[in-house]
Amino acid sequence: MNRRRACLALLAAACSFGQQIQDSSPAPKDWVCPMDPDYRSEKPGVCPRCGMKLVARVPDRLEYPLEVSYRPECLHPGDPVTLRFRVLNPLTGQAVKNFETVHEKLMHLFVVSENLAFFEHMHPQPQTDGSFTLVLKLPYGGMYRMLADYYPAGSVPQLAVNTLIVTGTAPQSKLAASLAPCPARNLTASLRLDPSEPVAGLQTKLFYDLTPADGLQPYLGAWAHMLAVSSDLIDLLHLHPFLANGGPTVQFNIVFPRPGLYRIWTQFQRESVVNTVTFTVPVKSL
Ligand SMILES: [Zn+2]
Ligand SMILES: [Zn+2]
Incomplete structure (x- = not known):
């Protein structure tokens, strides 16, 4: 061990x-999100992706x-x-x-x-x-x-x-791909992948379609929080939506680092209730 x-x-x-x-030293008036450094703006404000306050220099x-x-x-x-x-x-x-x-x-x-x-x-x-x-x-x-x-x-x-x-051992359960709609406390999430077979090292878009379509609220300052973990527990990724506006579709962009199975937990708040939905996504090699 x-x-x-x-x-x-x-x-x-x-x-x-x-x-x-x-x-790299940004130009004057180049405001940057400290969490998503690829997001830049001409003026101060907050990052539309994660809600973090922009800074003049990272x-x-x-x-x-x-x-x-x-x-x-x-x-x-x-x-x-x-x-x-x-x-x-x-x-x-x-x-x-x-x-x-x-x-x-x-x-x-x-x-x-x-x-x-x-x-x-x-x-x-x-x-x-x-x-x-x-x-x-x-x-x-x-x-x-x-x-x-x-x-x-x-x-x-x-x-x-x-x-x-x-101490002791965990009950063994064989992890298998699972992409079926996932019901949680007061909503159900369906997951669409683009590409439909994710490839390690390349971007995958994850679209969550939520039903019912109403009542979604920000949870801890974001429309959703996601944790993706590789089946060997080496990669742990915490992400926030790339696109979301309170409507029924929430988009995440993710790069799975390696091939294999990734277990994904995503949390949404609807009508003051926190929902955690889970999927297991297979990722193939290039
Ligand atoms: Zn938290
Ligand atoms: Zn988060």
């Missing part, structure tokens, strides 16, 4: 380095690592565990105390289980020393992967992937 963990850590580091973008894309600790030290299925998160400034090694709000929260956390049956989207509570804490129950043994989003003040939005191991 240690070797597997080390391997995952290396791959996660490689993925995040791959996401780094060369800093700071250097330094990586601010996330330190995760937990109590008790040995994790057992079904027991409450207290997670503590500290974000470290890479230049000073000190814990960051000031964060920007992203989608109404200072930190977002996604947790998925090894068999991709368990999914949670939560918001750790900020503490006075700059750390964040969260209590959760992990239902069964095995590996869990966590993706945290946070935005240290003066830097750029960050993503960090971490692993938790719970």
